[in-house]
Amino acid sequence: MAGRQFPKFSENYMKFLDGQLREINFQIAISSSYASGQATSSILKQRLEDAQSHFLLLIAFAETFQDRQWFLQQEVDLFHFRILCQGNASIRDFLSQNNITYE
Numbered sequence: 001m002a003g004r005q006f007p008k009f010s011e012n013y014m015k016f017l018d019g020q021l022r023e024i025n026f027q028i029a030i031s032s033s034y035a036s037g038q039a040t041s042s043i044l045k046q047r048l049e050d051a052q053s054h055f056l057l058l059i060a061f062a063e064t065f066q067d068r069q070w071f072l073q074q075e076v077d078l079f080h081f082r083i084l085c086q087g088n089a090s091i092r093d094f095l096s097q098n099n100i101t102y103e
Contacts, residue, residue, distance in 0.1 A: 008077065
């Protein structure tokens with residue numbers, strides 16, 4: 001929805017998406033606790049639900065190649081949004097915790 005109303009990752013897009021995620025109380029998308037390793041039990045629960053929903057939705061959208069591509073693009077866009085909301089230290093922590101080397 002945000003991508004239809006605003007250019008992707010523009011300031012208005014980011015504000016709109018942030019508001020939508022806050023409206024549904026989707027804290028893992030709008031908090032930096034993942035990278036800092038300071039997750040609360042509710043954040044941990046949301047991470048589990050997010051992982052489960054990812055695979056369930058992937059199955060639901062697996063009927064055609066176009067459906068899979070659309071779904072995966074939504075996941076990539078959400079990940080991109082989450083990265084853009086993080087500070088450099090949080091990004092370095094995330095990369096380190098996931099054994100990703102980036103120079």
